[in-house]
Structures are given as C-alpha cells and as structure tokens.
Amino acid sequence: MAKSLLIISRQSPWSGPSAREALDIALAGGAFDLPLGMLFLDDGVLQLLPSQSASLLQQKDITANLQALSMFGVEDLFACHTSLAERGMLPNELSIEPLHVLRDQEIAALIDRYDQVITL
Amino acid sequence: MSTLHVLSHSPFADSRLSSCLRVLGHEDAILLCGDATYAVTASTAARQALDAKADSLKLFILEEDAKARNLVLPDWVSRVDYPGFVELSVQYDKVNTWL
Amino acid sequence: MKFAIALYSPAHAPSSRRALLFARAVLAAGHEIVRLFFYQDGVHSASANIVTPQDELDVPAQWRDFVTNNQLDGVVCIAAALRRGVLNGEEAERYSRPAANLYAPWELSGLGQLHDSVQAADRLICFGGP
Numbered sequence: 596m597a598k599s600l601l602i603i604s605r606q607s608p609w610s611g612p613s614a615r616e617a618l619d620i621a622l623a624g625g626a627f628d629l630p631l632g633m634l635f636l637d638d639g640v641l642q643l644l645p646s647q648s649a650s651l652l653q654q655k656d657i658t659a660n661l662q663a664l665s666m667f668g669v670e671d672l673f674a675c676h677t678s679l680a681e682r683g684m685l686p687n688e689l690s691i692e693p694l695h696v697l698r699d700q701e702i703a704a705l706i707d708r709y710d711q712v713i714t715l
Numbered sequence: 716m717s718t719l720h721v722l723s724h725s726p727f728a729d730s731r732l733s734s735c736l737r738v739l740g741h742e743d744a745i746l747l748c749g750d751a752t753y754a755v756t757a758s759t760a761a762r763q764a765l766d767a768k769a770d771s772l773k774l775f776i777l778e779e780d781a782k783a784r785n786l787v788l789p790d791w792v793s794r795v796d797y798p799g800f801v802e803l804s805v806q807y808d809k810v811n812t813w814l
Numbered sequence: 815m816k817f818a819i820a821l822y823s824p825a826h827a828p829s830s831r832r833a834l835l836f837a838r839a840v841l842a843a844g845h846e847i848v849r850l851f852f853y854q855d856g857v858h859s860a861s862a863n864i865v866t867p868q869d870e871l872d873v874p875a876q877w878r879d880f881v882t883n884n885q886l887d888g889v890v891c892i893a894a895a896l897r898r899g900v901l902n903g904e905e906a907e908r909y910s911r912p913a914a915n916l917y918a919p920w921e922l923s924g925l926g927q928l929h930d931s932v933q934a935a936d937r938l939i940c941f942g943g944p
Contacts (some may be wrong), residue, residue: 598933603811605734616854616894623925629933637734677737703740706811707716711938715814715822715854723829723943749828749944777832797839804937805815805845814822814942 599630601709604639608649608657614642617715618660625667632671632709633664634702640678643689661691673697673705717742719775719807723749726761731813736764741771744807746800748777755781755788762789775803818931820851822942824858825866825873833941834876841884849887849931852920856942857895860888863915881919892922 602621606613617633624631635643642657649656664672672694679686679696686696697705706712720743726732732754735745747754754761755776765774769791776786778794788794795803804810817840823829840847852860859877866872881888895916896905902922906914916922932938 600929600932605813612894612897613854619893620925620928624929627926627929629929636738637730675738678734699737702738703743706718706738707740709809711809711932712718712811713814713820713938713940714811715940715942723832725944748832797835798843800836801839801843801845804817804939810937810939812940812942814940 597629598710599632599708600624601632601634601706601712603634603636603712603714604642605637605714607638607641608647609641609652609654610638613715614639614657615655615660617713618657618664620713621664621669622660622667625664625669628668631669632673632705633669634673634675634697634705635678636675636702636714637678638682640674640682640684643674643691643694644684645688645690647690658690664691671695673702675699675702716740716808717744719744719746719803719810721746721748721810721812722751722754724813725750726754726759732761733764735813736768739768739772744773744775744803746775746777746795746803748780752776752780752784752786755786755792757787775799815845815936816848816934817845818848818851818928818935818938820853820928820931820938820940821856821859822854822940824855825861825864825877827855827942827944829941829943830856830859830873830877831871834873834880836939836941837880847884847886848934849889849927850881851928851931852888852890853894853925853928854942855898857890857898857900860890860920861900861915862917878919886919888920889923889927890916890920891928892924895922
C-alpha cells in the first residue's frame with residue numbers, strides 16, 4: 596500500500612515561491628496517484644482568499660492551481676480554524692471547496708493519520 | 716502514531732513554535748535546534764509556553780546549538796547529539812520539520 | 815532503516831550543515847540513505863559556484879564529497895533549480911544561459927523523485943530554514 600503524505604502549507608501566496616512550491620509537491624503526487632492531503636496553516640490560509648489579482652503584481656494566480664487539486668486526485672484539503680480566525684477569514688468564504696476546517700486538536704489527529712509530512 | 720517536530724527558527728521573531736504547540740499530539744516530541752533553542756531561555760513567553768507542557772511534552776535540544784549559545788537548560792529537557800537525533804528519528808513514527 | 819533526506823536551504827544556512835551532519839550520522843549508525851533531494855533554496859547547496867572564504871566551512875564541497883564518497887543518489891529538483899539559476903550543462907544550453915553551475919554527482923530531476931523516495935524510505939527528514 597502506498598505511503599500517505601500530508602503537505603502543510605504555511606506561507607502566503609505573496610511572500611515568494613513557497614506556496615507555489617508546496618502546491619507543486621501536491622500536484623506531482625496527485626499525478627502519480629499517491630495518497631495525499633494538504634493542510635493550510637498560519638499564513639497558508641491566505642492562499643484561500645477569493646478575488647485575488649496576482650496579475651497586478653505580474654505574478655501567476657495560485658487559485659486556479661489550488662482548484663485543480665481535486666482534478667489531480669488530491670481531495671483531502673484542510674484549513675486551520677484558528678489560522679482563519681486570526682486573519683479575519685470566514686470558513687464559508689474560501690476560494691476552494693470542498694475543504695475541511697479543523698480545530699487544533701483535530702490537526703494533531705490529522706498529522707497522526709498520515710505516514711509522512713512536509714511542512715513548508 | 717507519534718511525531719517528532721523539529722524547529723530551528725527563533726521563537727521571538729516567528730510563530731512556528733506557538734503553532735507547533737497548538738497542534739501537538741499527546742505522544743509527540745519537539746526537538747529544538749538552531750535559534751529555536753532560545754525557547755528555553757528563562758523568563759520568556761516561549762519558555763512559559765514550554766513549561767506549561769512540561770508534564771506531557773518530551774522536549775529535546777540539539778546539544779551543539781545549546782552549547783554554542785551558552786544556554787542554561789531546564790532539567791526536563793534532554794540533550795541530543797547527531798547520533799541521538801538519528802535515534803529519535805527512528806524512535807518516532809515520523810519527523811515534521813517546520814521549515 | 816531507509817532514510818530520505820530533503821534539503822530546502824542554501825549552503826550558507828546552518829540547516830544545510832545540520833542536514834549534512836545528520837546524513838553522516840545516519841550512515842554511521844548503519845542505516846541507508848535512499849536519496850538526497852534538494853528543493854526550494856536547497857538547490858543552491860549543490861551549486862559548483864559557491865566560493866567560501868578560506869576560514870569558513872565549505873558546505874557545498876562537503877555535500878559533494880559526501881554524496882560521491884558514499885555513492886548516494888543526489889537529486890536537485892529541476893523546476894526549483896531553473897527558477898534559482900542552478901543549471902547543468904544541458905539546461906544552460908537549452909535556455910542559452912552563459913554558464914552551468916551544477917555538475918556530478920548532482921542530477922536534475924522532478925518532484926516525482928521526492929515522491930519516489932517518500933515511498934521507498936521508512937523515514938523522510940526535511941531540513942531548511944535557519
């Protein structure tokens with residue numbers, strides 16, 4: 596049985612390539628049909644804000660690729676409730692779905708469920 | 716399942732330690748290395764946050780970083796060298812480095 | 815046990831040296847390293863162009879020697895490398911860049927190699943940041 600991998604993405608999409616490079620790990624794994632999950636934590640939840648205009652900064656918009664996750668078979672998507680609340684974000688106003696919003700102890704349980712984890 | 720969380724960022728300038736403590740599992744451990752070792756400094760919020768978990772948290776510190784910084788360690792923190800770090804990575808089911 | 819080690823930081827970051835010392839300890843303990851995978855700024859740890867002052871530790875040279883002497887699989891992520899200007903001869907030619915700075919023992923490959931090492935190894939250890 597394939598080992599499962601949880602990718603925890605903690606950076607804003609505006610702070611450099613980290614958000615993009617976390618997503619690339621997920622998309623590559625999805626392309627190989629591997630069991631993956633992705634958790635948005637801390638500033639990572641900023642990737643989930645709707646109505647972003649990356650082109651105004653001459654950057655590629657990450658939203659389309661986030662929405663492509665499910666097409667690549669990566670359907671286990673999670674966001675941290677505390678991180679959302681800290682940033683004034685509401686769970687029902689996020690740009691991708693379905694997405695499970697988790698409390699802190701649920702995140703501990705989530706990490707436990709996966710064989711490996713990468714936090715970037 | 717148990718996870719060894721590895722931190723290397725200073726706790727004063729960064730939120731990784733506080734986020735890690737929020738999502739820590741009951742069987743999990745933390746290895747402090749680099750500037751994260753400053754978290755054991757007395758009379759700091761970071762140290763208080765660690766002390767609050769002293770009953771349940773297994774806390775390790777990379778010895779070379781603690782020594783280089785001349786840190787005074789609480790007695791409930793275990794020092795590890797690199798062979799010890801490797802042993803921990805075997806002992807825990809997985810390692811989660813907060814990059 | 816089988817280890818996969820992923821590095822996300824450049825040679826001047828303390829975490830690059832820390833990863834190297836950890837990797838040495840892994841082999842010294844009798845374990846196996848299935849792959850070293852350099853991603854994000856870790857691609858710079860494989861650069862042949864880093865010039866370290868004489869009185870400092872030459873981390874890229876030590877990584878190179880470690881991989882060579884132990885015949886390990888040292889992979890640098892091609893997408894991360896191109897973005898950061900770490901190119902082997904083939905890529906330098908493909909993109910008409912004036913120079914290459916990635917040589918043996920390092921190989922350029924995709925994220926599939928990271929996933930392959932996660933599947934093959936018992937433990938994945940990542941190093942990055944300070």
